[in-house]
Amino acid sequence: MPVTAFSVLAETTEEADAEREAPRRKEHIRNAAVADILAAAEAVFARAGFAGATMAEIADGAGVPKANLHYYFRTKASLYQAVLDNTLTLWLSETDGITMDADPATALGDYIRAKMRLTATHPDASRVFANEMLHGAPQIGDYLRNELKALVDEKSKAIEHWAKQGKIDPIDPRHLFFTIWAATQTYADFQPQVCAVLGKSKISRAELDRATDQLVTLVLKGCGVKIA
Amino acid sequence: MPVTAFSVLAETTEEADAEREAPRRKEHIRNAAVADILAAAEAVFARAGFAGATMAEIADGAGVPKANLHYYFRTKASLYQAVLDNTLTLWLSETDGITMDADPATALGDYIRAKMRLTATHPDASRVFANEMLHGAPQIGDYLRNELKALVDEKSKAIEHWAKQGKIDPIDPRHLFFTIWAATQTYADFQPQVCAVLGKSKISRAELDRATDQLVTLVLKGCGVKIA
DNA sequence: GTCTATACCTGGATAGAC
DNA sequence: GTCTATCCAGGTATAGAC
Numbered sequence: 393m394p395v396t397a398f399s400v401l402a403e404t405t406e407e408a409d410a411e412r413e414a415p416r417r418k419e420h421i422r423n424a425a426v427a428d429i430l431a432a433a434e435a436v437f438a439r440a441g442f443a444g445a446t447m448a449e450i451a452d453g454a455g456v457p458k459a460n461l462h463y464y465f466r467t468k469a470s471l472y473q474a475v476l477d478n479t480l481t482l483w484l485s486e487t488d489g490i491t492m493d494a495d496p497a498t499a500l501g502d503y504i505r506a507k508m509r510l511t512a513t514h515p516d517a518s519r520v521f522a523n524e525m526l527h528g529a530p531q532i533g534d535y536l537r538n539e540l541k542a543l544v545d546e547k548s549k550a551i552e553h554w555a556k557q558g559k560i561d562p563i564d565p566r567h568l569f570f571t572i573w574a575a576t577q578t579y580a581d582f583q584p585q586v587c588a589v590l591g592k593s594k595i596s597r598a599e600l601d602r603a604t605d606q607l608v609t610l611v612l613k614g615c616g617v618k619i620a
Numbered sequence: 621m622p623v624t625a626f627s628v629l630a631e632t633t634e635e636a637d638a639e640r641e642a643p644r645r646k647e648h649i650r651n652a653a654v655a656d657i658l659a660a661a662e663a664v665f666a667r668a669g670f671a672g673a674t675m676a677e678i679a680d681g682a683g684v685p686k687a688n689l690h691y692y693f694r695t696k697a698s699l700y701q702a703v704l705d706n707t708l709t710l711w712l713s714e715t716d717g718i719t720m721d722a723d724p725a726t727a728l729g730d731y732i733r734a735k736m737r738l739t740a741t742h743p744d745a746s747r748v749f750a751n752e753m754l755h756g757a758p759q760i761g762d763y764l765r766n767e768l769k770a771l772v773d774e775k776s777k778a779i780e781h782w783a784k785q786g787k788i789d790p791i792d793p794r795h796l797f798f799t800i801w802a803a804t805q806t807y808a809d810f811q812p813q814v815c816a817v818l819g820k821s822k823i824s825r826a827e828l829d830r831a832t833d834q835l836v837t838l839v840l841k842g843c844g845v846k847i848a
Numbered sequence: 849g850t851c852t853a854t855a856c857c858t859g860g861a862t863a864g865a866c
Numbered sequence: 867g868t869c870t871a872t873c874c875a876g877g878t879a880t881a882g883a884c
Binding site for chain 2: 438439441442443444519526527528529536537540541544563564567568569570571574575579581582583584586588589590591602603606607609610611613614615616
């Protein structure tokens, strides 16, 4: 699970000076330790939340001394913000297929499948996001009100267009998104409950495929989508 | 939002002695402060999680000095457990209507509406539960594997019976429950996201009614339930 | 039973050697 | 650039007066 974006690194003006006027884009990952730190931080923040996570635990997970965390990321809050930024870029993706002239069954089905895949491959990212949400979204409130709202507004127009053409029931697209997001992310966020009810110690690939197929069917049929 | 069950009170053997052999059931709420403490604790644990919550904040919310919390509940963990116990009793309710000989449309529709009402009236309970889940359910794992699993197993048999009678599509009832739980609780747990996308500062009663109606329609139609 | 004052400890952050 | 040792704030829990 490699991490690729480091938007909130601690500023190192000395190094910037040393590079003179060299283009910013020339900057690259200075040390693999940074990636390890972000990966370890995601796991710890996912399980313990911001308050419950300790820098010592993250340092252990990354295999570096505690002080190095404060060298790369000045504060615990900065490190948390960097982890959040990574998860948000993940969340915005996958909606490309939902357009006015797309086939609803294909577009919605593919979107749900993609969301479920994301939940399976990045469960910790889902949990970090959920934690932030539960605590009132102090860090990402602006993101939700701007980028996310704009994206949903645009996609909602496409779905309303489908409805005008009789390709889907006249539903509220926003609440449909809430339902899809919740139903997919629950397999990461509420994993202990899912495992307990199913009587299993982990959610198997086959089980998740069954869940995905059922959810796709439920949504398409429930919205009156004509299967092309 | 009165709190009614106090299963994990700190033990006061002195008082028990004073009561001699008096029946346990004769015990009653010794002080309204205890109810205030539990109510305040639920709110604080919901917003901050277990680690993020502080005893000082809870004491402030309840209007009592910090030390009194440790008098009624020996530790922070005991207080948290007491809050959790209250929420779990809430969660188990509302499934009474789902029986083999019930009408699927009525039973499922009523259940979804009841769950959504619960989300609206007890959002903090939902958030405390979600927090515990996200952190791996260390306190309530046993409850999930026993009481909850037994309940879902029983209700699943009823739904499978409906399917044999052709009253509903042959779906997996467990995943249907996961979807319903997630789709309803998201309006409490992910409230900041819902508000941001809708462009509102709070979720109005009317908005939640729309969401409820749409979800009931989605589920009933999506499962091929015949409307009686 | 109730509250004030305090002891003790965890954990974030930093100074300074290498 | 990297790490060891340390400082200090904040928070749980308790002792002891009333």
